[in-house]
Amino acid sequence: MRRFWALFEGRARGANGTLGDRHSGxxxxxQRQRNDxxxxxxxRQDNSRPFLTQKALLNSLHAQQIFDRGYEMCANALFSLSxxxxxxxxxxxxxxxxxxxxxxxxxxLEEIRKESLRLKEVAEGNGIETAIGYTSAKTIDVQITSPRxxxxxxxxxxxxxxxxxxxxxxxxxxxxxxxxxRGVYEWKRRILRLAGQIRQIATRxxxxxxxxxxxxxxxxNASEGQVVEAENSPTDHTRVKLPEGE
Numbered sequence: 256m257r258r259f260w261a262l263f264e265g266r267a268r269g270a271n272g273t274l275g276d277r278h279s280g281x282x283x284x285x286q287r288q289r290n291d292x293x294x295x296x297x298x299r300q301d302n303s304r305p306f307l308t309q310k311a312l313l314n315s316l317h318a319q320q321i322f323d324r325g326y327e328m329c330a331n332a333l334f335s336l337s338x339x340x341x342x343x344x345x346x347x348x349x350x351x352x353x354x355x356x357x358x359x360x361x362x363x364l365e366e367i368r369k370e371s372l373r374l375k376e377v378a379e380g381n382g383i384e385t386a387i388g389y390t391s392a393k394t395i396d397v398q399i400t401s402p403r404x405x406x407x408x409x410x411x412x413x414x415x416x417x418x419x420x421x422x423x424x425x426x427x428x429x430x431x432x433x434x435x436x437r438g439v440y441e442w443k444r445r446i447l448r449l450a451g452q453i454r455q456i457a458t459r460x461x462x463x464x465x466x467x468x469x470x471x472x473x474x475x476n477a478s479e480g481q482v483v484e485a486e487n488s489p490t491d492h493t494r495v496k497l498p499e500g501e
Contacts, residue, residue, distance in 0.1 A: 307398070310394055325447045336349070
């Protein structure tokens, strides 16, 4: 187990220790977010996977953007943790990584709910109705490919619900344009960052488990070779006995 986490942490340190050009990084960010899901080891889009389809109504543009940019990436990473990691690693390793991901998802979901409740109370305290409409709400069909992907979808839907309270406060002049923009930006960044962190965790965990598996196979092959060599080496029983006196 220590070897597994040493490989896991070593990969993390290597990733954090490399700095690219900041300007080119900004230009390539959007493209990387679209391609991130294809970089997860052992997750192939042409493999047949089970899924459930769930309809989700997203009212705000910001929730729609989070779904477009983060959901598929996060869902593929979560599938990798739930299925792929258990094929190439141990159940104990998978459960440790699962616990880490569950903590991050549950904490984010809980904090969004608390913020939504706080904004609702502020709106009610100012006599503001939060039942507002949206010009381009969308109902989307979401593929649920793992038990945890529905949790990330729940985060997006809770954020969308929170936006109704924030939009109501903004339209009623309770908060300024700057406060509104800052609040939206911070929450969108946090939710998308969570998807990126889960993808990184999945990638590093799968690679670490694969290295451990490869190292175990190398040791096993070396041991087998030593056994074969020992069996083929001459022993005292195979030596030719010479007649006495010669």
